[in-house]
Amino acid sequence: MSEGLTWTVYDADSMTAAEIYGEVLCQLAEEDERIVGLSADLAKSTKIGRFGDKYPERFFNAGIAEQNMFGMAAGLAKAGLVPFVSTMAVFTALRAAEQVRTDICYQNLNVKIIATHGGASFGQAGSTHHCTEDLAVMRSFANMTVIVPADGVETAAAVRACLKKDGPVYIRIGRGFEPTYYKNEDYGFEIGRAVTISEGTDITLICCGVCVLAAAEAARILAEDDGLSVRVLNMHTIKPLDEEAVLKAVIETRRIVTFEEHNVLGGLGSAVAEVIAKSGKGCAFEAVGIPDCFCHVGYPEDLYTHYGLDTDGILAKVREVMGKDFEEDEDWEDEI
């Protein structure tokens, strides 16, 4: 449950995820003097500038120097402050990867990273600004918590939750223009606990980020048009992963497809696959995302369509998986 006065202070319909983040951070900072902010010449673009405008003495612009910025954040955390750091995902997870790993994660410091422009959300900018590797990288850093909110509302919930969790947290959002799924924060966001968007017994779609809204819509259509019972999980926390929810899906639906705005290697799909493999139970599985290539140039909506991450893509993938008759395989029934 969301606590305090918080979740009515922004208007999710007229604000982007990044703007909501900026707003929520300002509120939190009012109550918690340990909070400081950092950006690397992207204060405006990432919206942490809102915090900077309100608390100029608690905000540090590192200039275009991401490695230095994450080192500075580590120092500030060592000094007892709680740095919120924002730049684009690619300059966080790749450019400054070692500072994040060695300065922040290795020392288990209380640094909260809100990385924007994740996945292909800045599609027009090309591969230098896409980031389809961050979940793989961040997930492999010990001590790190990795969250991919479904939309702006969930971003607000995640930002609040990360402050209560000691240690480093990586929250990956888009460019901020994505449509929202949630109406308010009152649905019980909890780090490490998947949210069931719809119950189902035929197949489970495990999603994060923009794919949550698309999958919810697909599930509704599949129920109406195909008579399918589709479970949709919003797996906002990639690490620690809600293994219980995955195992339940393995046993109760026997088919799992993951959808994420990330390389199919190393992210949500891989995390889910690890749990399935460990379980020793039979389960049809597919991971949908960017198929281990550098993503095309284009507006994000076009790219989501191309890579099968929009509602139509999800519908097609579910129909394909449901059409396979692996249930006829001899030992399918014995596996459980």
Add this chain to the structure above:
Amino acid sequence: MALSQKRIDELCDIARGIREDIVDITAWAGGAHIGGALSVTDILVLLYWEVARVDPENPQNPDRDRVILSKGHAGVGYAPVLARKGYFDFGLLKDFNKFMSPFGMHLDSLKVKGVDVSTGSLGHGLPMAVGLALGARLRKKTWTTWCILGDGELNEGSIWEAAMAAAHYKLSNIVTFVDRNRLMIDGPTEEVMALEPLADKWKAYGFNVLSANGHDFAELHAAVEAARKHTTGPSVILADTVKGKGVGFMENEVKWHYGGLSSDLVEKAKESIRAEKAN
């Protein structure tokens, strides 16, 4: 030899045309880094029409000079230069930013003819220039590596790591420009992360430091000539420029780092560019 007035006038005409192209492409693209593209235009025009050894007929000519637009976000200003030089058809730029276009905001060396190095993440150009220059020396090639840096980009430590290496290896076959327009995204360079005394910094790193008005072809050209005469190490030309140059309402306006243009604004911008000629 100094440039003739006639040649300077020709270069000015070409630059005005490129600036109009930038306005058009920005409108087609739905948005682009127009401010920093307009500030770097004259440097690119001087390179491509006057001083760099380029071969549009044979973009992979092994003896060509290498050009690295390290401030890769100015791709919207680089693409029309390459098109007007004949590397590809200008009409292709109507698809700038669009789905599966070879042209994203930051040009991709595998997709766009004439682009030697993919850039867009700041602070990568000068290190690659050092590699190209070392490679030229090793392979006994005479090409020059030209590298264009943003001033905000100089915040990146990798630039100074590369500067140290360029001087260490005495790479006189590198000529670097700094597009010193004094603005980055969050504000003026001196307010966000102060760079001055900038010439002293480059000197301390072992560079031959030259300066020029980055919109004056005679001065830019003279600086390049001086850089070429310096044979004991790398040179840097600090080019004083104006972000948004040529479009009155964009000049020195930080908000025009990145933007889109409605058809009204396209006309207004072009009028402004043409009016400069009258003055």
